[in-house]
Amino acid sequence: MKRFFLLFIFLIIVLSVNAQKYMTKNGYIGFFSHTSTEDIKGDNNQVAGILDISTGEMVFQALIKSFHFDRALMEEHFNENYMESDKFPKSIFKGKISDLSSVDFTKPGTYDVTVDGDLTIHDVTNKISAKGSIEVVNGGINASSKFKIVPEDYKIAIPGVVRDKIDKNLELTITMKYTPIAGK
Amino acid sequence: MYTMRRLSLAFLLSLVSMGIFAQDDLMNLLNDSIRKETNYTTATFKSTRIMDGHSIESMPPGQLDVRISHRFGTLNSGGYNFFGLDQSNIHLSLEYGILKWLMIGVGRGSYEKTFDGFAKFSLLKQSTGEKEMPVSVSVFSSVALKSLKWPDPTVTNYFSSRLSYVAQILIARKISNELSIQLSPTYIHRNLVVTELDPNDLYAVGAGGRLKLTRRISLNAEYYYLINPTNNMTPQIYNPLSIGVDIETGGHVFQLFFSNSVGTIEKQFIGETTGQWKKGDIHFGFNISRVFTLKKPQKPTNY
Numbered sequence: 001m002k003r004f005f006l007l008f009i010f011l012i013i014v015l016s017v018n019a020q021k022y023m024t025k026n027g028y029i030g031f032f033s034h035t036s037t038e039d040i041k042g043d044n045n046q047v048a049g050i051l052d053i054s055t056g057e058m059v060f061q062a063l064i065k066s067f068h069f070d071r072a073l074m075e076e077h078f079n080e081n082y083m084e085s086d087k088f089p090k091s092i093f094k095g096k097i098s099d100l101s102s103v104d105f106t107k108p109g110t111y112d113v114t115v116d117g118d119l120t121i122h123d124v125t126n127k128i129s130a131k132g133s134i135e136v137v138n139g140g141i142n143a144s145s146k147f148k149i150v151p152e153d154y155k156i157a158i159p160g161v162v163r164d165k166i167d168k169n170l171e172l173t174i175t176m177k178y179t180p181i182a183g184k
Numbered sequence: 185m186y187t188m189r190r191l192s193l194a195f196l197l198s199l200v201s202m203g204i205f206a207q208d209d210l211m212n213l214l215n216d217s218i219r220k221e222t223n224y225t226t227a228t229f230k231s232t233r234i235m236d237g238h239s240i241e242s243m244p245p246g247q248l249d250v251r252i253s254h255r256f257g258t259l260n261s262g263g264y265n266f267f268g269l270d271q272s273n274i275h276l277s278l279e280y281g282i283l284k285w286l287m288i289g290v291g292r293g294s295y296e297k298t299f300d301g302f303a304k305f306s307l308l309k310q311s312t313g314e315k316e317m318p319v320s321v322s323v324f325s326s327v328a329l330k331s332l333k334w335p336d337p338t339v340t341n342y343f344s345s346r347l348s349y350v351a352q353i354l355i356a357r358k359i360s361n362e363l364s365i366q367l368s369p370t371y372i373h374r375n376l377v378v379t380e381l382d383p384n385d386l387y388a389v390g391a392g393g394r395l396k397l398t399r400r401i402s403l404n405a406e407y408y409y410l411i412n413p414t415n416n417m418t419p420q421i422y423n424p425l426s427i428g429v430d431i432e433t434g435g436h437v438f439q440l441f442f443s444n445s446v447g448t449i450e451k452q453f454i455g456e457t458t459g460q461w462k463k464g465d466i467h468f469g470f471n472i473s474r475v476f477t478l479k480k481p482q483k484p485t486n487y
Contacts, residue, residue, distance in 0.1 A: 061215070071477050094210075
């Protein structure tokens with residue numbers, strides 16, 4: 001009974017902080033890798049994400065098949081050979097702004113932050129920490145970050161033939177334009 | 185406001201121990217607010233051909249596929265002919281995706297000096313999620329023009345006699361990541377046939393599939409069953425069976441296979457296959473596909 005009461009309290013808390021939640025359904029995640037033969041670049045403009053400014057928690061979700069490439073064959077290889085997107089259709093991030101106190105959400109401006117959390121790609125979860133910025137604007141919050149990951153950390157196999165040609169690091173660019181969740 | 189922030193800070197502190205739970209909660213909220221997507225099946229086959237015949241796959245818009253196909257002589261032609269490799273039929277084609285649902289192609293084959301043109305329409309795409317579709321369906325239609333000199337120029341020859349037409353419905357399902365199958369009901373019309381006993385209209389059903397062995401190699405097989413009785417045909421024709429592999433490298437797809445047919449287009453390999461597997465009339469053949477991007481896909485602008 002006590003536990004239920006606690007849960008009830010907790011629910012109230014969650015509901016009350018809902019007003020502090022910002023969301024986007026068309027955030028951007030792009031990745032870039034330079035190789036000696038050609039640059040590999042994929043863009044996803046349909047990333048969904050929520051930022052809770054009361055706690056600094058943020059979550060992202062990106063469908064792997066929503067990454068698009070200039071070359072159709074590259075897109076097919078990305079899905080079929082590297083990401084196995086039929087088996088692992090989503091990539092998610094659950095994390096938190098670790099220095100939330102440095103951001104004043106009431107005052108428009110740009111603030112540098114560090115985000116720590118769990119990034120799941122290809123069904124492998126790794127802890128990451130990335131520097132980014134939060135821009136408080138009228139009617140919303142923009143968040144952006146640029147950091148590098150190593151595909152091999154996520155058990156994404158790169159065949160021997162191209163391994164030497166591909167940069168071990170993959171640069172991720174994230175740009176989210178959040179708006180408040182209406183009515184909550 | 186200040187007290188508000190103090191309050192939420194206090195809440196935050198009380199929630200720290202349950203932080204992960206809260207993030208899951210956010211994730212659930214996120215999942216609830218995004219609508220269910222339709223997940224379209226991709227790469228049912230690696231190429232627009234299973235082996236000889238067309239697969240449901242199409243070139244995406246703006247992509248040009250340059251294809252070079254060879255069909256060599258028969259293995260049973262002996263060492264003198266290097267088991268068929270001395271002789272070769274070549275087919276070159278340019279194939280292009282115009283719209284998401286339409287691709288076209290033109291080709292020229294050395295076998296009977298044939299020009300051909302085709303259009304392939306993607307009607308249905310296999311999908312799961314919001315929209316469920318168990319199969320992918322494409323319609324294929326082609327015209328072939330045999331440009332060999334008339335065997336007898338002294339009689340009246342009609343241009344229309346050079347033409348033949350093909351219509352196919354391609355129905356495929358990617359059963360698992362590894363296995364895809366396809367059924368291809370086919371109708372062929374030849375304006376001119378060799379003798380009166382040969383039918384102008386041919387009906388056939390094709391069955392094909394691919395089994396992925398590794399991420400880049402798949403085992404493919406394809407068979408066409410001719411519904412018309414074949415016993416009166418001149419020359420005697422047989423159902424074509426092709427077995428081989430798709431090998432995919434960075435920008436190319438290589439298809440290497442053995443077949444009792446020497447033709448590279450539907451009208452030839454379905455309607456004019458004279459070889460028999462059991463007699464060793466087996467041709468080695470390959471297709472090379474190289475895709476070029478002529479027009480970059482339209483993407484929403486980045487921030």
